[in-house]
Amino acid sequence: xxxxxxxxxxxxxxTRAAWVRLVAxxxxxxxxxxxxxxxxxRFRELSDARNSPRRSLTVSSCxxxxxTIRTAVTTCHGTVDGVSVRxxxxxxxxxxGTVLTVRCTDDATCTTxxxxxxxxxxxxxxxxxxxxxxxxxxxxxxxxDLLAPARAAALRSPRLTRLAHLYCTATAxxxxxxxxxxxxx
Numbered sequence: 001x002x003x004x005x006x007x008x009x010x011x012x013x014x015t016r017a018a019w020v021r022l023v024a025x026x027x028x029x030x031x032x033x034x035x036x037x038x039x040x041x042r043f044r045e046l047s048d049a050r051n052s053p054r055r056s057l058t059v060s061s062c063x064x065x066x067x068t069i070r071t072a073v074t075t076c077h078g079t080v081d082g083v084s085v086r087x088x089x090x091x092x093x094x095x096x097g098t099v100l101t102v103r104c105t106d107d108a109t110c111t112t113x114x115x116x117x118x119x120x121x122x123x124x125x126x127x128x129x130x131x132x133x134x135x136x137x138x139x140x141x142x143x144x145d146l147l148a149p150a151r152a153a154a155l156r157s158p159r160l161t162r163l164a165h166l167y168c169t170a171t172a173x174x175x176x177x178x179x180x181x182x183x184x185x
Contacts (some may be wrong), residue, residue, distance in 0.1 A: 018146055025139040032132025039124035043179065046118065049111055052103040055080045057087060057110055059098040085110050089117075122180075129172045137168075 062076040076087040076094055085108045087100070094100065102110040111117070144152035 018142065022139065022142045022146065025135050025142060028135035029132055029139055032128050032130075032135055034128075035124055036128030036132060039121050039128055040179075042121040042124065046113065046121065049103050049105075050113055052105065054101050055104050055110070057085065057100045057102045057104075059087075059094045059100065060096055062090065062093045064093060080104055080110065083108065087111065091116065122176075125176055125179075129176070133168055133172065137164075 057076075057078045057080050059076050059078040061078075062074055065073045065075065073088070074090040074093050076090045078085060078087065078100075080102070085104060087102060087110045089111070091112060091114050100112060102112050104110040141152065141155075144155065
């Protein structure tokens with residue numbers, strides 16, 4: 001610590017470690033934005049599937065593929081309007097003759113949109129918002145530390161910090177709720 005103060009007093013400027021932390025924050029912000037983009041693309045796919053017409057699927061068989069001890073993927077086969085289709089990632093195993101309401105694509109793949117289809121995109125959305133927000137906040141504070149140290153100290157008051165956290169949380173929740181509301185209506 002005394003060496004760093006002495007180096008700053010001589011006018012040598014920010015250390016290499018400070019610039020490395022700044023670049024690491026920039027990379028983390030980019031990663032957070034990439035996770036957000038993947039999440040929003042998945043929400044768009046679910047929205048498109050939700051807008052496809054509903055069909056009645058008569059189940060002929062279901063198979064369970066055990067990938068690990070705890071996870072299993074159920075795939076069902078059946079017919080929709082006399083055409084053979086498959087239902088990958090079915091919520092459970094159905095007996096033959098069960099009629100389900102599904103949404104089908106042109107490639108004879110159908111889906112039932114249940115809550116478990118939305119779990120991964122919501123988790124990715126939260127992770128992306130958290131990563132991008134934290135990285136951008138760190139990037140802003142480190143940039144101020146490097147470029148304007150006097151102003152950085154003024155912005156670190158507990159009141160401003162609480163206010164910034166409140167605004168960031170409220171903005172993230174409102175953005176997520178608005179987008180989900182848009183997709184579900």
